[in-house]
Amino acid sequence: MDVALFSGDVMFSLAERIEAQDRALPVTAYFGLSSLGDTRLGIKAAVDLRDIQRDLPSLLSGRLDPDCGLGIELGLAQTQAEGDAVRARGTVKADLYRCKGRDTEREARGAHLWTQLVDFDAVLGAGLTGECVGFELRELALDPRGFLGGLGTAFGITEKVRKAILDKGNAALRDTPICPDMPPALERLSPDFGSGGAIEIGDGGLGAALSGTVETDAERLVGLMALWQEKGFLPGAAEGLSPLQQGAVAFRFDQRLETLEPPVPYRLDLGMSAVAPTRIGLRARLDLSALQERLPELVEGALLVDDCSRRIELRGLETIAQAKSLVALARLEARSFTCERTGDSAWQRGALEHSEEVDVRAEVSASLSDNCTVFELIDIARDPPLPVISEGRQGARTQAARTLFIDAVDALLKDRPLCPDLPEELRVLDPQFSTGGPVEIGNGGLGFGLEGSVDLSTGTMIAILTLLQERGVLPPRP
Known part of the structure; x- marks a missing residue:
């Protein structure tokens, strides 16, 4: 032939x-x-x-x-x-x-x-x-x-x-x-x-x-994916998952965050529907409850502030999702030291002046950047709150320390974005998520909701068919 x-x-x-x-x-x-x-x-x-x-x-x-x-x-x-x-x-x-x-x-x-x-x-x-x-x-x-x-x-x-x-x-x-x-x-x-x-x-x-x-318009591709799901070529969907009920087809993927050691499992629920001939709408939810359980272990001993006069370490952490934000209850070990100048721009840490454990309550939000979740610190306060010292030298030092601590925690969060490793079936679609934020799963469970789209082309379809052929779903190349 x-x-x-x-x-x-x-x-x-x-x-x-x-x-x-x-x-x-x-x-x-x-x-x-x-x-x-x-x-x-x-x-x-x-x-x-x-x-x-x-x-x-x-x-x-x-x-x-x-x-x-x-x-x-x-x-x-x-x-x-x-x-x-x-x-x-x-x-x-x-x-x-x-x-x-x-x-x-x-x-x-x-x-x-x-x-x-x-x-x-x-x-x-x-x-x-x-x-x-x-x-x-x-x-x-x-x-x-x-x-x-x-x-x-x-x-x-x-x-x-x-x-x-x-x-x-x-x-x-x-x-x-x-x-x-x-x-x-x-x-x-x-x-x-x-x-x-x-x-x-x-x-x-x-x-x-x-x-x-x-x-190969969007509606036909979504229908094909539903067919592949029926035949067992793609994962099934979660039952009764209300955020995805309007999707023409829905999937559940069990993945792992390989950047952590040992890797932490997470779950991705995805809904897809045709919104235009060349565009598929996406609604996704990340279930990060396993990461939430491991978080205290992962951040134990994290150094938040370490300068000449202060050293603040994280000694315990509990996270709770509330509506569209994340509340972190943390225990900090805060130490203050004497600090002496040894040169024009050099300082020498001296003796320990004070040490205490402080419970704080932090409110964290999140945003999207290049399909990664970037956490941001909204506010932080002692828990329970103490009277605010706003006057005199002690008040100024307290406010400066608080500002420094907030900046340090915010930088720590932003330097550690959560970038899920998308399943191969999704990577070939090149999904682009435009909005997202924390969501509560169950009673205080940590989740993250995403919305975005796939710009469809025949190149996308060719990539999907090639992947299916490599997996043995389609007959091999003659």
Whole structure:
């Protein structure tokens, strides 16, 4: 098979079996898909019919009874592709009978009157019928044998044979079109074939070739993803997850934050719906409850402030999601030291002056940057609050220390964005999340809600199909 007949960015073949009479005949179809526009793929299909061709003589040979007075026994000897047509040769044995009560309910075949042998040479043409290649008898040359054959022609028997072969033969051909089926994983892609016909494979081998387009708009891609989910190729969705109920298709992915040691699991629920021909809307929710449980362990001993006169370490942390913000209850170990100047820009930490453990309450929000969650400190206060000293030297030092501490914690948070490793099925879509913020899961569970979109192109579809082929969902490249 010439690869040019089905070339494309993604190519695959399918081996099928077609039921014909009392046997199953093998057929191989080759497909190629390539980008043709924003929402259209070009499709080429080539079908190898040589195995059917070898069995055609036995399949098509047999008895025909066009009417009460004529019986035909067709013997097909040879079929051969010639360019975009098929030539068939064989012999017809025609038997003429007396017909009693012709064209009535009591019609009955009577005595045998005549036998005629006719050699035939037929040319079958092919054309596109819907999404199938159909064959029809276009030329039929009859060569009656011998003297009796000449008499049969004179008596009109040969013409009856011609009409019977054309009528019955074309009827049989119409009942057996060649319709290449897409693989099960792509059955919702409905090819629109614009041209098709017979082709010659090698020296006289019979085949068929078709070409057309496939629409790949956002609605169709979402429908395909739902199909892949039904067939088990993509993960299922969470049951009863209200934020995603409006999505045309929803998935649940269990992932791990590999940047932490040991890695921390998290869950991603994703809803997808078509919002425009070339755009898919996304609604996602990250369940970070496992990270929330591990957070105290991960941040234990984190150094928040360390300068000449102060050292503040994190000794304990508890986080609670409340509506659209995150509340952190932390225990700090705060120490103050004497500090002496040793040069124009040099200082030397001295003796410990004071040490205490302080409970603080911090309110944290979050925003998106390059699909990463960046946490930001909104406010921080002692818990329980103490009287504010706002006057004099002590008040100024307290306010300066508070400002320094807030800046340090804010910098610490911003330097540690949460960048989930998206599943490969999503990475090929190149999703862009535009808005997001903390959400409460259950009773105080830490989550993060995201909204965004995928700008769809045929390149996106090609990337998805390539990934599915690599995973064995689609047949391999020929």
